[in-house]
Amino acid sequence: MMPVPAPRTSTWQSLRRAAVGGLIVSLVSATTADAAGMIRDAETEGLIKTYAKPILNAAGLSGQAVDIHIINDRAFNAFVVDGHNMFIHAGALMDAKTPNQIIGVIAHESGHITGGHLARLRNQISRAKSAALMLQLLGLAAMAAGAVAGAGELGQLGMGAAYGGTDAAMRMVLAYRQDEESSADQAAVTFLNATHQSARGLLETLEFMNSKLFGVQGINPYLQSHPLPPQRLAQLRTLAQSSPYFDVKDPPELQVRHDLVKAKLFGFLDQPETTFNRYPPTDLSLPAAYARAIATERKSGVEAALPQLDALIAAKPDWPYFYELKGQFLFESGNVADAVPPLRQAVALAPDEPLIRILLAQALLAMPGMKNVDDAISNLRTALARETTSATGYRQLALAYGRKGDAAKAAGARQQYLAQAELASAEAYFYEGRLKLAKQQAKRAKAGFVDGTPNWLRADDILAFQVPTTE
Structure with missing residues (x-):
């Protein structure tokens, strides 16, 4: 969330x-x-x-x-x-x-x-x-x-x-x-x-x-x-x-899905004590357990919440968002290696959810090894095909291609990866509304692509973009 x-x-x-x-x-x-x-x-x-x-x-x-x-x-x-x-x-x-x-x-x-x-x-x-x-x-x-x-x-x-x-x-x-x-x-x-x-x-x-x-x-x-x-x-x-x-x-x-989303919102947006009062331990429903797990993490940290998160997963093992939540909390607490398996499981259960793939890519890029970088790029490409305006997704993609460029031994390959990193960075700035920086990155990216190719055209589109006038 x-x-x-x-x-x-x-x-x-x-x-x-x-x-x-x-x-x-x-x-x-x-x-x-x-x-x-x-x-x-x-x-x-x-x-x-x-x-x-x-x-x-x-x-x-x-x-x-x-x-x-x-x-x-x-x-x-x-x-x-x-x-x-x-x-x-x-x-x-x-x-x-x-x-x-x-x-x-x-x-x-x-x-x-x-x-x-x-x-x-x-x-x-x-x-x-x-x-x-x-x-x-x-x-x-x-x-x-x-x-x-x-x-x-x-x-x-x-x-x-x-x-x-x-x-x-x-x-x-x-x-x-x-x-x-x-x-x-x-x-x-x-x-x-x-x-x-x-x-x-x-x-x-x-x-x-x-x-x-x-x-x-x-x-x-x-x-x-x-x-x-x-x-x-x-x-x-x-x-x-x-x-x-x-x-x-x-x-x-x-109705169950509705109640789960309500519990999630209360867990994240209310103060933890308010959530505990709204969903007391006597409420044994799944939504109540969901809300309390979130409030527990916010109040006491991920280690205190892990048993509750695992109990949620055991109660509904086919629900991707319980795995996503566990992975998110672990990632945010710095336990990156432990965050990746539940996030992979969340993606496996919900392959069409781009936000989960972007979170998984963030976790992968926080780990060493080019295999993780390639895996992150694959997930980001899939996610951005659906979530086309995600500045976060493009920012992670720029980071991934930047690491590929730094690791490349051949000059031509390095140039291509860095041009892709610059284009992804331009996209991120564009969807953040920072048009001047987007155009600067797009200009550099365009110089690294062959004229008329899809990446060249996208860089050119950003360069040509003008803010529409409003009354």
């Missing part, structure tokens, strides 16, 4: 400007992720993909490459920023009692994508800006008239109009948002029905949101008094309960 830094500021500011479809107030919640960052974890991402696949198929989005990202934030929230990126807060996974609740969230966000709500929101915001400007101009004119006439009330009215222009514009956008939320709910029920899944989870989620949203001090009164939220819930309740699949339950094996 790997928390990673938030995207670079310009990217994340664009995300905040564009966010639409949050089950709470996405534009506010997204801001917290700027500091908190993202979470990368093979087990959690695999579960989310399992939830999302049938919904995206039903929505006609399976060919659109929709990526779902996990934000390290405890708020229950989710939102989309365009037709290709959906964001779910860790808090949503940690608070959801059933898979169906998260599946409902994914269906709702998919409804925003298929409804083209983001493009419409941009248009509405543009209109709202115009309305705000007009109100401000009218307000300033009224203040001027009041000053000339000596009419205090007129001047105060003008001041209210001038400073209230932005608030009026916001109410205009929020009213529009409520309509889009209802539309996304209806689309979600359609997708859930098409996949023979219940809309109960979505209804439960929105009822939970409603109980938290209303009556809370400090929230804009418009959000408390606007009549659409209860209407929205009533409409969704009617739609959900009329579905022939309303009483369909999640498969037991999916």
Whole structure:
């Protein structure tokens, strides 16, 4: 499990400007992720993909490459920023009692994508800006008239109009948002029905949101008094309960996976004592043992956690993520040689999980011997074919090729390995958003490749890349 830094500021500011479809107030919640960052974890991402696949198929989005990202934030929230990126807060996974609740969230966000709500929101915001400007101009004119006439009330009215222009514009956008939320709910029920899944989870989620949203001090009164939220819930309740699949339950094996991911997130993100209180020794379930093993390692180190990790593996020997966790903890503690066997077993059980292969490659590169370097390169190449934007993966690949170049005896072979190292380094910088350094490395790499070859073309692509301009 790997928390990673938030995207670079310009990217994340664009995300905040564009966010639409949050089950709470996405534009506010997204801001917290700027500091908190993202979470990368093979087990959690695999579960989310399992939830999302049938919904995206039903929505006609399976060919659109929709990526779902996990934000390290405890708020229950989710939102989309365009037709290709959906964001779910860790808090949503940690608070959801059933898979169906998260599946409902994914269906709702998919409804925003298929409804083209983001493009419409941009248009509405543009209109709202115009309305705000007009109100401000009218307000300033009224203040001027009041000053000339000596009419205090007129001047105060003008001041209210001038400073209230932005608030009026916001109410205009929020009213529009409520309509889009209802539309996304209806689309979600359609997708859930098409996949023979219940809309109960979505209804439960929105009822939970409603109980938290209303009556809370400090929230804009418009959000408390606007009549659409209860209407929205009533409409969704009617739609959900009329579905022939309303009483369909999640498969037991999916519920187990859901509970394991929840336990993992609590183990990593909560303080160890909080985790021990949430999952006391009297709880003999597998998820509870999972959470306690993670909390034990965080509090007392890997040696204290090893018996618990081994007990998890004995209880479910076909579960790759228990081996991955053991390997991760051993690697992070400096026991590299001991980390490799469980990581190899995790890869054997989950060969299509690129994040596990990258971790195995890191462990292999921390050990001596060119055989380990070759093994690392093989795993990294396989991983990067799927995880194409992993700066960590490319950074490890650059290290591996650098070691190959240093060990090469023939000048030609050395030049090729070092050029590949420079290209991998350029890729790493590129996906970190450090474009100047990426171009410097790409220029050196390009000089070492034959014109027109795939590596030469990729280096040339990085050199030619320009940051897209945004409004």
